[in-house]
Structures are given as structure tokens and as C-alpha cells.
Amino acid sequence: MFLAWRRRRHAVCGVQLVRGSDGVGACTDGVGPRDNGIPDCGRNQMSNSLASGATVMISREGLESLLQALARRGYEVVGPTVRDEAIVYDRITHVADLPVGWTDRQEAGRYRLERRSDDALFGFNVGPHAWKRFLHRSVETLWTMRRTENGAMIERDDNAGPKFAFVGVRSCELHAIAIQDRVLSKGPYADAAYAMRRRDAFIIAVNCGQAGGTCFCVSMQTGPKAQYGFDLALTELLNGGTHELLVEVGTETGGDILRQLSHRPAGEVERAAAAAIVARTADQMGRHLETAGLKELLENNLNHPRWDDVADRCLTCGNCTMVCPTCFCTTVEDHSDLGGMSAERVRKWDSCFTMDFSFIHGGSIRKTPKARYRQWMTHKLATWIDQFGTSGCVGCGRCITWCPVGIDITAEAAAIRADPEAQKGRHRGDA
Amino acid sequence: MATLEEILREHPLFAGASGEQVRLVAGCGRNRLFRAGDYLCREGEPANEFFLIREGKVALDIAAPGRGPIVFETLGVGDFVGDSWLVPPYRWTFDARAVGLTRTIGIDGACLRGKCETDHEFGYEMMKRFLTPLVRRLQEHRLQILDVYGKH
């Protein structure tokens, strides 16, 4: 999807994109990237063709046709669906597979599904799954090795898997995917399989019709409106008898597929209604994270008593790292058969909350729960910026919802901010 | 041949000390020469005299039955050997042995303690001077007992 940079136009204003030095697209005459690296385009011009930026209306049946069209083109279509009393991401075939008429009630440490009074297709927020489960697979065999007479032979599986079509990607998730792009495919060593999956993925974003109980995308400037990073973006318009979706074209690929489906141009009223929905969602945020000076605040308070406080509550279960859409850490396991003739290396998701994570001879560097929680939170909100240029947090709220004891990253940051330790005497050798 | 006072003035322990202070110390001191293998002090004996090293090297060791004596520190030019003379019961807690030819100034502990009692200002200056290298040595010993090169 990111191959044809020259032909990409900004999803909002249609102005041609240029590729920033960090690989993120920016408007040539936009305001430029905010400190989270996402471009901020002030324009609102729409093109009338099905070029990027065009807006059309499709019906629920139109969406069904879209899913079929993607499947016919060889995409593995995945999207939200109800399973095990949660809304998860899995293979879907029909619109009926979506969580039609369902919503979620989320709070710290709490997630419940509830029936809606309408038949909204996307009337919920995010669940325990993130799109990383498809792009950055949780288990992957890196290579297998067999002993031979004069050494060994290594086989590497170059098959990156199917090409995916993601249906229902929220704005925060688009940012999360972009963040993982930077980590996994834009460093000195890139994960080739990840890059291939990303390139081949077709992304249908959804603008949130309501904020989740733990959401704070507005604080992180990652939503609620999907700005870029999608092929198509949907806003569900559901009032009284009409049920339609406004579709915004993000790329040529998106426009191509859409062109073949039945649609009509979106009018001013519909565009205004979509904008109003997004604005209302923005006002409903369940949480707020003050990001001004947050990196320095955390760096200067590594010995704050609040870390002991949260350590008393944290179970180091690692749920937060499993559900977080940007957490990327992995480990490798080496296996061999009993005869010692063949071996393989398997990469798996890992969590910085495990005792083993920081183990070197003699013991783990981060033994205490306090140290491990501090590592996760300071990495997510502070050192990630040093490493990759943006915050690691997109404000999706999953870590708050899925923490068994309801630890809230926004509350922890606020507690430290409310009572920062006086900066300790400068350490020897501070530059 | 330099006088005792001139020699003392050159030793880092008395760097910047006033003429009067050096004279008082010199009054308790004398030249002591040790050949390789000679002992400056033995564990358990009264700590009467301590030694400022002018030249050479001294190994401090403690005997452990079955293991032989274990050297835990070596001191050289600019250091002084002996801290037990400072505090009761004024008894040596280790053996100190000259590794090669070692020239020292031996200072009578009781004599110097007496002068410190008589003149508290002089005494305070002396205590400050001895405390600095002793604290530094204590800090180094802490690192030493961590056995950082061992397997843990």
C-alpha cells in the first residue's frame, strides 16, 4: 500500500503527499507533523472523482458487495465479530458476521457486551484483539536447521502468509499500525515478512460513532477521525429508517475496488452528518492524558513513590502488553529433536513483565514488579519517543480495560504529574 | 639528607599542613626501613606505631588456617599503613609485610594521640587528614567484598 508514494494523495484534502524523513506521509502544504508524527492537514477540499479524498455513500448491501469483492480478489477478509463474549478480530465473510447491534461497555478492568437498540454494524469500540495479531504474528518459525555431513543446512520459510483485508480499523489503530511500521520495518534491520504483509494489506477504516469508556485518542492526537493510512474509511450513518455508510477514498486501490460497486456521491448533508458524529465522539472521551512534557516528567521521576504504589496493585500478568496494539516485543525459542539432528527457531510474542525478559547470567535486571511496570510505562510514554520519534501510546484504552486490577495509565501519569519529586541533584556527567 | 619534617611535608597525608603541625608530628616520628619480607606489624600485637610509606610496597594479609595468608590490600607510596592506633583497643588486626625494600616514617601512635588530646584544634586537623584516605579505603573494600568477578 505504501509503494506508490508519488500517486498518494492526502485522505482529507486530496493534496499530493510527500514522504517525510521518518517515512510518514505529510501534506506538501499541510501544517506538518505534530509531535506524534502524524500530519495535520487544515484543508477540507474533496475531489469529485473516486480519487483519494472522494466521498460516496453505500448501503449495507454495498458493504456486503465490498466484502465479496475483496474475497474474490484473494484477500483474507478479517474484521470484528462476536466470540467468547467479546468483540474480536477474526475471519468474516458477510456483513452479518459483524457485531450487528452490539456495543461494548468498558471501564478499568471491565468489559461487557450489551445489546444496542439499533442495528449498527460498528457501534462499539476496540476489544482485546489488535491488528498486530495478523501483521506481527504471535508465533512464527524463523528457520529450521538440519545437520549435514559438513555442517548444517538452514531452511527459511519466505512465505509471509495471505494478504489481508482489514475491515473496521479505528483511527487509533491506524496510528498503532504506523507506529509498528516504524519499529519493525524502518530501522536498520527490517522484518521482511512484516513489511510484505503491510504492503499487501487492504485497510478499511471506521470512524468511531461513540467513544469507549477507556478511550483517550483525543489526548494522543490519534483520532477519532481516521486521517490517513487507509484505503477506504467508513462512517456509519444510522438515523430512523436509513442505514448507510459514507465512504472516504484513501488510495487508488481503494478507489478501484469501490468504483465497481454500487454507490452514489455523498452530499453536503451527509458529509456534515459524518463530521458531526466524529465531533460528538471526540467530546465523549472517557479519559484524558496530559502529554505536554510527559517524557521529561517520567524521566525525572524514575524513583517516584507512585511506582511503589502501582507495584502493590500490578500482578505483572502482562495483559496490557498482549492487548496493546503497539507492543512489539518478541522472544525466540530454540527447539531440537531428541536425536539432535534437526533444530528450529520460533519467534513468539513476549512481554517485558515476565521475570525472564531482562535475564542475564546471575539474574534478571528488573526483578521487582515495580521495575517491570515502570519499564513498560516509561517505554510506552517516554523512551519510545527517543527511539522512534513518536509516543508509543495511541490512547485506545485497552490496557486500562483489560488490566485485571484496573490500573489506568492515564491516572498513573496524572498522579506523578500532580506531585513531581523535586529534580534530584544532577548526576555526575549529565551532558 | 632531608629532615624528618621535610619528608613529612612531601607526604600526601600532610600536604598543606602548617609548619607547626608538621613539627608536632615529626616529634613523634622516626625513619623506619624494611627489607623484603620484613613485617611492619603483626596481627594481635599492640598498635604502637603506624607507617607513612615513602618508597616501596606493603602487603596487608590475614592468616586463614588451611588457606595460607590472604593478601587483601597492597599499599604504596603516599599511603599509610595502620588504622588501629586511632581507636581502642589499639591492637593490630592484620599482618603488614614489605614486598620489596620499603622506606617509611614510623609515627608513635600514643605520642600523636597525646598531642591531639592536648591541642584539640591540632587533633581535629589530624583526624580530618587520616579520615579521608580511610573512608576511601572503606569504600574500595566494599566493592572488593562484592566479589564482582566471581560467578553469581
Add this chain to the structure above:
Amino acid sequence: MSTASTEAANGRPSDPLVPQIYLVDRVSRELPDTVTLDLSPLSGTRPQFKPGQFNMLYAFGIGEVAISMSGDGAHTSFVHTIREVGAVSSALARLTPGETVGLRGPFGNGWPVNDADGSDIVIVAGGLGLAPLRPAIYQILADRGRYGRVVILFGTRNPTEMLYRHELEQWRQRLDVDIEVTVDHADRDWHGSVGVVPKLIPRAAFDPEKAVALVCGPEVMMRFSVNALLDAGIRPQSIYVSMERNMKCAVGLCGHCQFGPTFVCKDGPVTRYDRIATIFAMREI
């Protein structure tokens, strides 16, 4: 399933996640629990490396461990000194000539030897920390005229557990290098210094204004040595330490080796002290 046979390693590996096969040419026992392996590729030449870098050595079916280069850049083989501290290192230490290992690398950055022209070089090594510094020492001694004074300060447990003892004695013969060796404790046969490495620093002869310090050893020892170097007047930007953290991928993708904002595998292991000064002495970072 496609097959990419890498039976013969040749030059830079194309995929940094896949080990190349190397042959054990030579095994020398350094200490009761430490050996040095000389490794060469099955065919072709090994990649170039910078002193301070490391390879990931793979013991078939058991696992990988990060080991710094400790050999001369002029040698055709990779030289690795390995101490038996766990399953993988023990397996590697038991290899015999003719057996094979997997090898990925070189990874990481190197000691700033090439940027230190005209400087006094102060090398402070503790225990096994001498191994990652040895290639830098070789490089400096091979081009001795580029540098001012060269001081090597080495501390270890006791005289019988002294790495590269023969070589230390050879370096001691040189008139253009100052070497001081100290041990934590010794018996009476030892006529050298007894005491910790930081104790050697105030007495070492170098000009702090133009000195560059390279420090490697157990982290505690590095911490106290850095303090002594700062006390002696060396600038924090001129002190380099070699960090060690849990390594899995060695290419900055798995997240394990993070130390504050740095990935030890790609921003290190050689780290300029001023960049980590605030977290270096903190617990459990």
C-alpha cells in the same frame, strides 16, 4: 516452503536472523571455566568487524548467546572468549576443533579507537571485561604512533584467575604502554597490587584533558571506575562503557536488550557515558 541453503558462509550474511555455519578451528583453555574459540566460516572469508562488536553464537538446538569479539582484526578467524555461565555458554565451551557452531553478526557498535587520534587512552578492564577490549588494544598497539599515552588498568579476582596472563606480561614488556594489574585478593606469591581497579586510577599517568577512557567489566566495577575517572578529571563525553543486557534478536526488533532509551544491540554495546549518566547508577532500569 522455500529453501535458502546457507551451508557455506561467505561474506556478510544476507539475513541477519539466520545463522551462518562456522567451524571451530581451535579451542584454548584460558581459565577453569573459560575457553577461547577460534571460528572460521566453512568457506570464504569472515565479515570485517570493529573492536567492541559482538556475534550471536548458536549452540545447535540449545540457544544463542551474545559474545564480543576478542581477537585481532588481522586474523582470519573470529576469536571469542566464553565463560561458562549458563546452558548455551557451557555448550559452546565444550566444543572441540572440527565441530560447528551457528554465528550471526557482527552486531553493535565499536570502541571509538579511530576517532581518538592524539588522545591519551585509558583502558579500564575488570575480569572477563578484558575480552571485549582486547581487539581495541590490538588496534591501538598496531598503530601506536596515533595516540598519546596508553594506560591499561586491569582488575581480576586473584592471580590464578587472570585472563590473557601471558599477553598481559608481553604488554608489560613494552615501553610505550603503562600496565597496572590488581587483584581482589592473593597469596604471598603475588607481588603486584591487591585492591579494586578504581584504586589504580588516581595513580595512572594520563592527561585528563585529552584522555579517552574505555571501560568494560561487571557493571558494579564499571560504575565505580567511571566515578574514579570523573574524579580524575576525564570528561563524561570521553568515557565509554560496554553495556550488557539480555539479547535475543540482536537487531533491535525484539525489545529485550533495552537500557533506558538505548537498544544495547544497536545503540551499544559501546555506550558513551554522558548519554546514560542519569540511569547508569539507578537500580533495575
